Amino acid sequence: MKIIFFILISLSLYANNILTNYRINGINSVEKQMDLELTKNEYWSEYLKTIDTTFGYLESSPKVLTCNKDASTLNLYIKDTNNTYSFIKTYNAFTGKIKGDKIKEGDLITPIGIYKILKKLTRENKLDSFYGPLAFVTSYPNTYDTFRGKNGHGIWIHGLPTEQTRDEFTKGCIAIDNQNIECLSNRIDIQNTILIIDANKIKQNISKEILSSILSELFVWRYAWLYDDIDAYLSFYSNKFVRNDGMTIQRFKKYKTRIFKKLEKKTIIFNNINVIPYPNSDDIYQITFKEYYKSDTFKFIGDKILIVKVDKNNKKIKIITEK
The missing domain is CATH 2.40.440.10 (L,D-transpeptidase catalytic domain-like)
Structure with missing residues (x-):
């Protein structure tokens, strides 16, 4: 009972902090705070506790x-x-x-x-x-x-x-x-x-620790994109990155730097997320999701694919290709 009581108190205080932030700074500040929460491994670890990860996060x-x-x-x-x-x-x-x-x-x-x-x-x-x-x-x-x-x-x-x-x-x-x-x-x-x-038996019962790390990294990448942190955003890309249309990492960096300099207000929403370990590999994962992107000058709704390599030591991801 004591544990439940303290959890309820913590949730109440957290809700109070959000409400106070909204009262003082408006909805944009609260939105940014919530976007930041989605980048935390703790959120995803807790969320995945009841999720079946037989083949990954689907x-x-x-x-x-x-x-x-x-x-x-x-x-x-x-x-x-x-x-x-x-x-x-x-x-x-x-x-x-x-x-x-x-x-x-x-x-x-x-x-x-x-x-x-x-x-x-x-x-x-x-x-x-x-x-x-x-x-x-x-x-x-x-x-x-x-x-x-x-x-x-x-x-x-x-x-x-x-x-x-x-x-x-x-x-x-x-x-x-x-x-x-x-x-x-x-x-x-x-x-x-x-x-x-x-070639043989398909991997099953995928590590929730790995999956929570990948999902939190995905939303750190999104946070950097959403709030125009070009250095943090580009740090997610491998030096060997080549986009599906053939764009190399050098051209991609120049292209994204030019876009980020516009400092446009953006809406970026990911849903229908799948994270699956790639067969015949220990560190490659396929991430797919439906992306909703809207800025002052551009709108996109469609499927996104990221192929990422996961560092076995720090669980950080590097994007090696995307579509």
Whole structure:
């Protein structure tokens, strides 16, 4: 009871401080104070205590497909009414003929990475019968693939031939039998499903300590951006940074410095945040979110992707590419 009492007192004092700040300095000061609170590791550590972090921190992906290439399996997990990822089904799968990570067009390798499902193709869309009754188109090559110079396209999850024979491997796609591809189609929706592919078992039960550090760092970056601290903002970028459109770190610094000098009032809101450890890596994470940005001269509402490297010692992040 004493602990609860002291917590309530602390919350009351905190609310009082905000109210006093608002009374004296107005809403902008309170807003800045709240933005600062979002940068604190303590906030995120407390927030994550009740969050299922089986695959990372996921706000916008209630359905997760994982592909273990060595085991030749495709697994489906769906977030249940308790907001916990429940295992639903394993589908036996064919993957690329060659092991490893896809590098280029025609190498017969299924890529390792994190992908969205962009659309569903069916026989009504003139899908070739070789791919069975339907196919899901993935987002390969993704932002990190492009950064690393990978190429190729047409990585799908599809069925098996209805009129032809086939080998027990693919040219890089993931293939499951036709009954299962129909079953999968009934269980997922394209907008809310992610696909994680690895050479072997997918990482699970991701460290909440690491995730809280990354999320607090994300909002420190946002704070610097929001309040025109160009030095703090640029400190988040790796010297090897290259933006998805090819802009190098040198050009990016000049571009952002020019924008920050305008000192415009900005609104920056992040939601639908996902933080996922990148397969086949110990320190690379993919951060995605929906960004709302508005200033006096520019407005943007859309998807943002950051690929970050996490320092194992101080848990700080460096952005190596973004889109």
